[in-house]
Amino acid sequence: MGRGTEKMVKAAKKFAETQYKTFTDRYGQQMIDLLELPIRLVLSPFTLAIDVAGSAPRGFGLPELASKISFSAIFLVATLGTYDIALELGKKVVCQR
Structure with missing residues (x-):
């Protein structure tokens, strides 16, 4: 690789890193919540039963x-x-x- 391509690759990496950091700072938790939603829906009957059993009096x-x-x-x-x-x-x- 010549010197010109190294600068271009370095600039592209820097740009991608800043865009990724901006995106994750702004939308990171929302994306995690969206990805967790199907798992929570599948596991909700079990977690509900555990919550009911755990909070019940003796x-x-x-x-x-x-x-x-x-x-x-x-x-x-x-x-x-x-x-x-x-x-x-x-x-x-x-x-x-």
């Missing part, structure tokens, strides 16, 4: 939480079913008049 665990959730789900289904039955009965009463 004598309360995941089986207790699961039973409470299923208990409330039964009442939710029963309530929605009751509304559906009432709606169907209302339709039949209105149609028979």
Whole structure:
């Protein structure tokens, strides 16, 4: 390489380094957050369960939480079913008049 190309390579390296430093200073954390997002989405069910189990008082665990959730789900289904039955009965009463 001649002397001219060394200066050009050195100037190109310096330019690239300053541009990289400016970019990482300005957008570095945002890029890291964007790249971590898919990983967080995949791991969120596990981290949520660990957080719930870790913050629960003594004598309360995941089986207790699961039973409470299923208990409330039964009442939710029963309530929605009751509304559906009432709606169907209302339709039949209105149609028979």
